[in-house]
Amino acid sequence: MNDYLIQCRGVRKSYGRKPALTGVDLEVGPGRIVGLLGPNGSGKTTLIKLLCGLLRPTAGTLAVDGERIGPATKAVVSYLPDRMYFADWMRAVDLFQLFRDFYADFSYEKAIAMCRSLGVEPKDRLKTMSKGTKEKVQLVLVMARSAKLYLLDEPIAGVDPAARDFILRTILTNYDGEGTVLLSTHLISDVEKVLDEVIFLKEGRIMLHETVDAIREQEGRSVDALFREVFQAGPVFGMEGGMS
Amino acid sequence: MLLKLLKYDFRAMWKSFSLIWGAAMALSLVHGVVYSLRPMPFYSSGVTVMSIVSTVLSITLTAMFVIVLVFIIRRFEKGLLGDEGYLMHTLPVRPWQLVLSKLICALAVIIISVAVSFLVLILMIPVDWYEILYLPYLWDFLRWTLSHPDLLAYLAELCLVVLSCLVLGISILYLSMAIGHLFHRRRTLMGVAAFIGLYILINIYSTWVADIAIFRMESHAGLLASAAVVLLPAAVCLAAVCWILEHRLDLE
Numbered sequence: 001m002n003d004y005l006i007q008c009r010g011v012r013k014s015y016g017r018k019p020a021l022t023g024v025d026l027e028v029g030p031g032r033i034v035g036l037l038g039p040n041g042s043g044k045t046t047l048i049k050l051l052c053g054l055l056r057p058t059a060g061t062l063a064v065d066g067e068r069i070g071p072a073t074k075a076v077v078s079y080l081p082d083r084m085y086f087a088d089w090m091r092a093v094d095l096f097q098l099f100r101d102f103y104a105d106f107s108y109e110k111a112i113a114m115c116r117s118l119g120v121e122p123k124d125r126l127k128t129m130s131k132g133t134k135e136k137v138q139l140v141l142v143m144a145r146s147a148k149l150y151l152l153d154e155p156i157a158g159v160d161p162a163a164r165d166f167i168l169r170t171i172l173t174n175y176d177g178e179g180t181v182l183l184s185t186h187l188i189s190d191v192e193k194v195l196d197e198v199i200f201l202k203e204g205r206i207m208l209h210e211t212v213d214a215i216r217e218q219e220g221r222s223v224d225a226l227f228r229e230v231f232q233a234g235p236v237f238g239m240e241g242g243m244s
Numbered sequence: 245m246l247l248k249l250l251k252y253d254f255r256a257m258w259k260s261f262s263l264i265w266g267a268a269m270a271l272s273l274v275h276g277v278v279y280s281l282r283p284m285p286f287y288s289s290g291v292t293v294m295s296i297v298s299t300v301l302s303i304t305l306t307a308m309f310v311i312v313l314v315f316i317i318r319r320f321e322k323g324l325l326g327d328e329g330y331l332m333h334t335l336p337v338r339p340w341q342l343v344l345s346k347l348i349c350a351l352a353v354i355i356i357s358v359a360v361s362f363l364v365l366i367l368m369i370p371v372d373w374y375e376i377l378y379l380p381y382l383w384d385f386l387r388w389t390l391s392h393p394d395l396l397a398y399l400a401e402l403c404l405v406v407l408s409c410l411v412l413g414i415s416i417l418y419l420s421m422a423i424g425h426l427f428h429r430r431r432t433l434m435g436v437a438a439f440i441g442l443y444i445l446i447n448i449y450s451t452w453v454a455d456i457a458i459f460r461m462e463s464h465a466g467l468l469a470s471a472a473v474v475l476l477p478a479a480v481c482l483a484a485v486c487w488i489l490e491h492r493l494d495l496e
Contacts (some may be wrong), residue, residue: 015494016428052334056491075336085330087322089259101248111249 004156005030005149005180011060020046022204023206024060028180028197030148035223036184036193039231040199044184045082047201048151052079065148073141075103078147082154084134088127092120093136096144101144103224111144114174132163139167143174150181156190164190198223200230203239245337250343257353260315264308265360271301272367279369301368305361312357316350320418329495339489343418343482350414351407372461377455401467408474415481416442420487446477 006022006028013021021043028034036044049055050062053069064073086095089141092115099106115122118136142150155171164187170195175181182196185191192212200208212223219226275297322328324342326449332342389395420442424435 053329054333054493054495056493063283071336071338074334077334079330079334081330083327083330085327087256089256094255098252101251103338164395 004028005065006185007061007063007066007181008047008050009061011047011050011062011067012058013043013050013055014058019049020204021057023208024204026199026206026209029164030119030180030181031178032038033181033194033199034183035124035188035195036182036201037188037223037227038184039186042201043204044201045153046204048079048153048182048184051149052151076105078103078140078145078150080138080150080155082153082157084138086126086138087136089125091125092122092140095126095137095141096122097116099141099145105146107144107146111140114140114144114170118170132159135159139170143171146176146179148176148179150175150179150183152181152183154184156185156187161190168194174192188227189222192223195223200227202231245335246341246345249337249341250348253345253349254352256319257315257349260311261308261353261356264304264311265356267365268301268304268308268360268364271304271421272364275301275368298368301364305364308357308360312353315353316414317417317421318394319349320346321421323494324489325421325496329493333489333493334496340482340486343485343489347411347414347418347482354410397464398467399410401464403472404471405467405474408471408478412446412474412478412481415478415485416446418485419481422485425494426488426492428494442481449477 006137008024008026011021011024011026012019012060018235024043027185036047038044046055046234050057051064053074062069065076067073093112096106096108096111099111100108112122115137118140120129120133120136126137129137139155142152150171152171156167158183159167168191171181172176183195184190197209197211198215199206208226215221215223215226275294278293278297322345323332333339335342416439420435420439423438424431424433427434
């Protein structure tokens with residue numbers, strides 16, 4: 001048993017000449033709900049893609065549950081990307097069968113039950129489903145696993161506040177309690193109440209990695225307020241005086 | 245894991261081709277029935293129906309092989325380099341298993357489509373099987389073939405050479421797409437340019453190899469060597485594809 005579920009050492013990632021991550025050192029333990037917070041372009045998605053094996057680091061090492069990223073770590077990571085990834089000719093049940101074939105921790109029965117509670121008909125073809133229903137199917141695929149690590153990339157972006165609560169409730173009521181959830185977002189006020197830890201990413205570097213309780217005790221304010229201060233944009237020249 | 249991937253890829257193949265394979269067979273059956281009615285009084289209308297069915301059938305068969313090519317390209321491009329890659333590359337499998345699964349499925353779709361075309365030809369013109377099977381020369385030919393197992397070996401080796409050529413062709417397509425994927429912009433254009441470049445390289449290689457005396461088609465060694473010579477660049481292409489997928493994947 002490893003003390004840390006996620007271990008990153010000097011991780012760098014560049015896309016051509018453009019750096020996305022510039023030396024990330026990170027350790028996250030099991031059984032935590034961690035918010036990966038930062039503005040657009042801060043490297044959140046890149047870090048998540050490195051952890052789930054969609055990208056290779058330019059330099060540095062990453063490990064999940066003590067293993068280098070590969071088929072063994074992919075078997076224990078449940079990943080929710082920020083886009084649809086399935087073929088339209090399939091039905092939700094086809095995807096559930098696919099996941100049951102490849103992931104030992106996937107529960108077909110739980111997936112069907114989750115579909116029923118979310119109002120999704122699992123035998124409908126995906127091409128007949130609305131965008132919101134497809135997102136629910138994708139969420140079911142991720143949360144019907146008893147994974148060690150859940151990587152959720154912007155799960156509440158682009159949906160209304162009621163839907164955000166619904167998605168967060170689905171995540172919280174379905175994830176394996178012994179697993180860790182790493183959730184990227186810039187909608188902090190919506191997720192703050194469920195987080196154990198937060199990681200602030202800025203321009204490819206970790207600015208802060210702290211427990212939510214410690215932030216509230218030491219800083220005397222919410223994570224959202226701290227985030228706004230850390231990532232406050234400077235004034236735009238020529239706009240302050242308004243029109244004359 | 246490879247078998248599980250194949251199950252998924254073959255299901256996609258069946259979804260794409262069941263209709264067109266079925267349509268080709270049904271049309272050839274109609275043609276065969278109309279053909280068998282030729283001596284009937286409505287001979288002229290039979291000929292008209294036959295010509296219409298023949299035209300539709302030839303269009304269907306042409307479409308089938310165009311769809312085969314499109315299917316091979318799209319299954320790789322969408323499945324491994326497009327949005328579906330977010331699913332495929334996070335499965336607990338190695339990139340070579342993903343590529344091999346796509347390759348086997350592509351070969352299967354070509355072989356089945358060729359088989360369907362032959363079947364269509366047989367069904368188009370109904371023959372009296374009883375008459376054919378009882379032709380004395382057929383049995384003589386079969387007896388002669390079985391007494392010369394060498395001929396069967398040649399046939400198997402020839403099939404191996406054809407299969408190797410197909411593998412090479414598909415590998416070049418896959419590598420072209422993977423090379424195109426290395427660029428951030430104009431990936432399709434770069435993929436086409438890579439295909440042209442690889443095609444020229446393979447032509448130079450095959451011209452060079454053809455000059456070597458051992459690779460003549462008259463001997464078993466020659467046929468087997470030919471298959472090996474074709475499979476060698478195919479293996480290099482597939483290894484390069486796997487390397488790109490493992491080290492240079494960028495699904496954005």
